[in-house]
Each structure stands twice: as structure tokens, then as C-alpha cells.
Amino acid sequence: MAPADTIAAVATAVAPGQGSVAIVRISGPQAEAIGRSLFAAPGRQEWQSHRVLYGHVVDPASAERVDEALLLLMRAPRSFTREDVVELHCHGGLVAVRRVLELVLAAGARRALPGEFSQRAFLNGRLDLTRAEAIGEMVSARSRRAAQLAMAGIDGGLQRRLTALRGRLLDQLAELEARVDFEEDLPPLDGAAVAAELAAVRSALEQLVAEARQGELLREGLRVAIVGRPNVGKSSLLNRLSRRERAIVTDLPGTTRDLLESELVLDGVPLTLLDTAGIRPTSDRVEQLGIARSREALAAADAVLLLFDLAAGWTADDEALRQQAPAGVPLLVVGNKADAAGIPAGLESGAAALPPPADLSLSALSGEGLAALEAALLRCCGAGPLEGLQVALNQRQRDLAALAAASLERALAAADQQLPWDFWTIDLRAAVRSLGEITGEEVSEAVLDRVFARFCIGK
Ligand SMILES: Nc1nc2c(ncn2[C@@H]2O[C@H](COP(=O)(O)OP(=O)(O)OP(=O)(O)O)[C@@H](O)[C@H]2O)c(=O)[nH]1
Ligand SMILES: [Mg+2]
Incomplete structure (x- = not known):
């Protein structure tokens, strides 16, 4: 250097x-x-x-x-x-x-350059790559939970876990490589025991990969689009959820013309709520543009909250909107104006008074049913059991952990077919390398530059 x-x-x-x-x-x-x-x-x-x-x-x-x-x-x-x-x-x-x-x-x-102080700290051995990344995550944390997760990373929680897993793989690799070179001089190796150890590490990695989603939610937050026909109470709901009069509410359909964002933290998870223009056929040029933005928001959201008016019931237009919700994105169908419809707020799907596609009932006017909605929103976005979350991989780390798990999968296939040891070692070595790339023990300069470029200047 x-x-x-x-x-x-x-x-x-x-x-x-x-x-x-x-x-x-x-x-x-x-x-x-x-x-x-x-x-x-x-x-x-x-x-x-x-x-x-x-x-x-x-x-x-x-x-x-x-x-x-x-x-x-x-x-x-x-x-x-x-x-x-x-x-x-x-x-x-x-x-x-x-x-x-x-x-x-x-x-x-x-x-x-952005992140250059942290990069030097890393290069000079002051911290490993997971700690350095956690510092960047601390700076950008938008909620208390996200900050706690970042702090666990700064303390080395992730580094210790990964180093331990990598160490277990290195132990097995050493045994295998020794057999490749000096099979005759060494006591026989129990292939089944090696395979069991590789399988254990693989499932630990898969667990980390599965939990990464929760960590991502805490770090990045979610964009939740509130969509629906005009006048169903989207803006009223946005105001309720954000606890302030963010959006203009009137009894005129077509009040909201533009996308409106509101940031809030729900149970430690940062959310960006998007209030959208009510979707309907219209000849009004401004409203048309607003509706185009609603559709874009619908397509790009991490979760969609489809609101309808319980007093009007579930209409063909509501159903048409439901059909347009992007596949694979969590969708919550919420009936509003429970008070006007004479239906209790806070009902959950399956309740007789709720039209079938609805997940719950609510009154944005009175606020009744809001707590149930908040809980449902977190649940449907996969932010369920966050309490137990100790460490969480970021996207880069998750991809590498998944790569390592896949390499182990291949090594285990070689074991299954009782192939010679050197067939095991190829994939095992690849897994060790991927884990080393997470902690920074084996990482190229180009990757480092990319990691630290995401930091702010002065960090
Ligand atoms: N009774 C009752 N009225 C509500 C409720 N929520 C909203 N409203 C009323 O419904 C009307 C429309 O509310 P908005 O929040 O502006 O509706 P919107 O979906 O944003 O409408 P657009 O912006 O035109 O698409 C207003 O008069 C609200 O006061 C509710 O839970 N109960
Ligand atoms: Mg509105």
C-alpha cells in the first residue's frame, strides 16, 4: 500500500x-x-x-x-x-x-472521499469490515431499533458470528486438504462427521440470510403506498397514521392531486407513507397526471394499502384496483369509514360484516381500528418478530452469506456422492472466501471502494 x-x-x-x-x-x-x-x-x-x-x-x-x-x-x-x-x-x-x-x-x-476515514480505520486494522459498515448504518439509522442493530454491529456481534462460522469451515478444510496431500500418512477421516459440520454451518448461514430481511426493514424502512378510489379517506388515513395534518382533506373526490410523503416510525420500523391521488377515469388534465403518479407509486411500493369505503361497499372499481396491485408485494385491503357504515372498526378478515377481500375495518375519522391496522401493516411487511433480532446482515453481506451457503450445498452434494476429498475442498474453499469477503479478511480493493463510497464525507 x-x-x-x-x-x-x-x-x-x-x-x-x-x-x-x-x-x-x-x-x-x-x-x-x-x-x-x-x-x-x-x-x-x-x-x-x-x-x-x-x-x-x-x-x-x-x-x-x-x-x-x-x-x-x-x-x-x-x-x-x-x-x-x-x-x-x-x-x-x-x-x-x-x-x-x-x-x-x-x-x-x-x-x-466519502467514508475514507472509516476505510483507513479498516485498512489499519482498527476494525473489520462488518464494524465499519455498521458505523455507516448507525449514521443513517432512522429509528431506535435500527440504531441498536447498528450498535451491535459496531460492537462486533456480526463479526464474531461470522468469524466463528468461517473458523469451523477452515478447520474442516484443513483436515480435507491434508487428506488430499497425505492420505496414507494420516488417520482416516470420518466423511459423515465433516458433512454434518458443513451442514450445521450452512443452516446457520441460511438462518442469517432469512433474518436479513428484518434488518433491511429496520435500516431502509418501507415505502407503503395508500391507494384507492377518490374520497375513500386516503389522506385522512395518512394524517391519522402520521399524527398530524399532513394532507388536505375535503369531501370533494379528487382532492389529492400529487404524491405526498410522510415519514413515521412504527414499532421501531421506519416507514414512508405515500398518499396518492384517488384513481378514477377523469378528463381533468392535472388529475390525470396525479393518477399516473399514483400508478407509479403503486408499482414501486414495498407494500400497498388499498383503502375502500365500507359505506359504499366493495365495488367493481375497488376490485379492478386490487387486480392492479403488483404481484409479490404485500397487499393490505382496508375498509374505511366503519362509523358511517355502522360496522365496528377493528374487525379482521373473516368477520361477517366485512366484505370478503377486506383484511380489516377502520375509521380514519375517529381513529378506531388504527392500532390493529398498524400491527397488520408490520405483520404483512414481514416485520414480525423483531425483538429477538441481535444482528442482521446488510444486502452485500446477505448476498455473500447466501453464496457461501450455496457453495456448502455443493460441497455436501460431493459428500453425498462420496466423491474424492478434492471435490469437497473446491466448494468449501469458495464458502470460506465468501465469508472472508463479509468480514474483510479476503476482499478486493474494488469492493472496499464500493462499500465505503456509500458513507458520507467526513466519516
Ligand atoms: N365518516 C367518515 N368519514 C371519513 C372517514 N375518513 C375520511 N372521511 C371523509 O371522507 C372525505 C374524503 O376524505 P379524504 O381523506 O380527502 O379522501 P381521499 O381518499 O384522500 O380522497 P382523494 O384525495 O380525493 O382521492 C372527507 O370528507 C373525510 O372527512 C371516516 O373514517 N369516516
Ligand atoms: Mg386525498
């Missing part, structure tokens, strides 16, 4: 008029020298590692004071990147902190 240069970035969110503190982070061999060239610390403050200095960032060209700041020096290897790190804690906002960064860059640092 080439010797590292010195990188710098604003590590905090940059927004005008916001954030009381902004941090410029510098990492690399020149970090301290750059800090010293720009920072004037009055009195007899000493440049000691892990001590905070008080002073001013000064433009060396003009001697102008740019900002009042604190400087934190963390010398290698006791820093996040294991390199020399200097952090300048400036006043928040936009202008001064940008100038501070410009001065740091002018003094010889290079602008950091």
Missing part, C-alpha cells in the same frame, strides 16, 4: 444557521503539522495527545482570525484511523467552517 497522504473533511452536517458546533477532521502524517500551522493557542497550552487546546484558527497568509475553536490532537495509533488525527471544533453554520477546511486543504491536506 502506498504511504497514506493526509485527508480532511467537515465531519458534521453542514447547514446554514444550524448546528452549534462543526468539526473539521484531519487524518494522516501531516495532521499535526497542519494543525500547528493554522491554530494559535494562547498561553502555555501544550500540544499533547488526547488533550484539548483552546484558541483560534488563523489564516497564515493574512493573520486573520477565522474562527474561535477547540483543537483535539490524537496521535497515532490511538485514534479512529490509527493515524495522527486533529479535529478542529469550530462554531457551527456554514461560512467559517468552510473557510477552515479551505485553509487545511491549502496547508497540504487532500479533501477526503
Whole structure:
């Protein structure tokens, strides 16, 4: 690896008029020298590692004071990147902190790429790839549960599990490879025991792959489209679920003309609700455009909530919409206006008063049946038993775990057919490699670049 240069970035969110503190982070061999060239610390403050200095960032060209700041020096290897790190804690906002960064860059640092600090931490052995990814996930967590999951990853929960599984495979691989080379000199190998161990690891991996969906829900959240005929109460329901008057509600069909998003967290799962224009044939040009967007939202949603009016009953138009719901996407059919129809709210499918395709009844007006709807929504999206979830693979990790499980499947087929040991080892080695790619023990630079490019700058 080439010797590292010195990188710098604003590590905090940059927004005008916001954030009381902004941090410029510098990492690399020149970090301290750059800090010293720009920072004037009055009195007899000493440049000691892990001590905070008080002073001013000064433009060396003009001697102008740019900002009042604190400087934190963390010398290698006791820093996040294991390199020399200097952090300048400036006043928040936009202008001064940008100038501070410009001065740091002018003094010889290079602008950091997204995730480059974390990438250095990884390359310098400070953390494995699953921990590094968990840091990125912590930053983008939108709910408490997602943050807890990220924290478990930062603590190494995932790394320990995967390393243990990989270790078990490596043990078997060593035995097998020894037999390939020195069969005569070694005690006979119990093929059935090896196969049993491979099968056990495979099912542990399959379990992780199956649980990944829940983790994905927590991290990414779900886009739930509320669709239905005009006037059935879609906007009223959006307002109810988001606990605020987000959308305009009137008794005129065709009120909503455009997609409207509302973000909420349901039982720890972040959701983006989409209120859509009621779908009906119309000659109104604006409404037509809105309806086209409704259809796009319907096609792209992770889950669809089809709302109909219980007072009007289940109509042919409702049925036509149900037919248009994309296949394979969870669909919840909800009867609204239970109060006006004289039907109890909170009924579940099968109840005599509910028209057959309906999953439940509700009154968006009174809020009755809302809790049942929320529970049903989480259930139908597969966000069921989240409590027990300790760790969860992200998409990249899940694909690799699935790949490893498939390799083990092939190794087990070789075992089944009692093929010679070297037929087992090919696929076993592939499985070990896939798991190593998750933790970063065996990973190409291109993959690393892709992983860290998803991080924000300054992380
Ligand atoms: N009685 C009763 N009226 C409701 C209920 N939910 C909504 N409404 C009324 O139904 C009318 C239409 O509500 P909206 O939420 O605007 O309906 P929408 O589906 O968004 O309509 P479009 O935007 O036109 O597609 C309003 O007058 C609401 O007050 C309910 O549960 N019970
Ligand atoms: Mg509406």
C-alpha cells in the first residue's frame, strides 16, 4: 500500500444557521503539522495527545482570525484511523467552517472521499469490515431499533458470528486438504462427521440470510403506498397514521392531486407513507397526471394499502384496483369509514360484516381500528418478530452469506456422492472466501471502494 497522504473533511452536517458546533477532521502524517500551522493557542497550552487546546484558527497568509475553536490532537495509533488525527471544533453554520477546511486543504491536506476515514480505520486494522459498515448504518439509522442493530454491529456481534462460522469451515478444510496431500500418512477421516459440520454451518448461514430481511426493514424502512378510489379517506388515513395534518382533506373526490410523503416510525420500523391521488377515469388534465403518479407509486411500493369505503361497499372499481396491485408485494385491503357504515372498526378478515377481500375495518375519522391496522401493516411487511433480532446482515453481506451457503450445498452434494476429498475442498474453499469477503479478511480493493463510497464525507 502506498504511504497514506493526509485527508480532511467537515465531519458534521453542514447547514446554514444550524448546528452549534462543526468539526473539521484531519487524518494522516501531516495532521499535526497542519494543525500547528493554522491554530494559535494562547498561553502555555501544550500540544499533547488526547488533550484539548483552546484558541483560534488563523489564516497564515493574512493573520486573520477565522474562527474561535477547540483543537483535539490524537496521535497515532490511538485514534479512529490509527493515524495522527486533529479535529478542529469550530462554531457551527456554514461560512467559517468552510473557510477552515479551505485553509487545511491549502496547508497540504487532500479533501477526503466519502467514508475514507472509516476505510483507513479498516485498512489499519482498527476494525473489520462488518464494524465499519455498521458505523455507516448507525449514521443513517432512522429509528431506535435500527440504531441498536447498528450498535451491535459496531460492537462486533456480526463479526464474531461470522468469524466463528468461517473458523469451523477452515478447520474442516484443513483436515480435507491434508487428506488430499497425505492420505496414507494420516488417520482416516470420518466423511459423515465433516458433512454434518458443513451442514450445521450452512443452516446457520441460511438462518442469517432469512433474518436479513428484518434488518433491511429496520435500516431502509418501507415505502407503503395508500391507494384507492377518490374520497375513500386516503389522506385522512395518512394524517391519522402520521399524527398530524399532513394532507388536505375535503369531501370533494379528487382532492389529492400529487404524491405526498410522510415519514413515521412504527414499532421501531421506519416507514414512508405515500398518499396518492384517488384513481378514477377523469378528463381533468392535472388529475390525470396525479393518477399516473399514483400508478407509479403503486408499482414501486414495498407494500400497498388499498383503502375502500365500507359505506359504499366493495365495488367493481375497488376490485379492478386490487387486480392492479403488483404481484409479490404485500397487499393490505382496508375498509374505511366503519362509523358511517355502522360496522365496528377493528374487525379482521373473516368477520361477517366485512366484505370478503377486506383484511380489516377502520375509521380514519375517529381513529378506531388504527392500532390493529398498524400491527397488520408490520405483520404483512414481514416485520414480525423483531425483538429477538441481535444482528442482521446488510444486502452485500446477505448476498455473500447466501453464496457461501450455496457453495456448502455443493460441497455436501460431493459428500453425498462420496466423491474424492478434492471435490469437497473446491466448494468449501469458495464458502470460506465468501465469508472472508463479509468480514474483510479476503476482499478486493474494488469492493472496499464500493462499500465505503456509500458513507458520507467526513466519516
Ligand atoms: N365518516 C367518515 N368519514 C371519513 C372517514 N375518513 C375520511 N372521511 C371523509 O371522507 C372525505 C374524503 O376524505 P379524504 O381523506 O380527502 O379522501 P381521499 O381518499 O384522500 O380522497 P382523494 O384525495 O380525493 O382521492 C372527507 O370528507 C373525510 O372527512 C371516516 O373514517 N369516516
Ligand atoms: Mg386525498
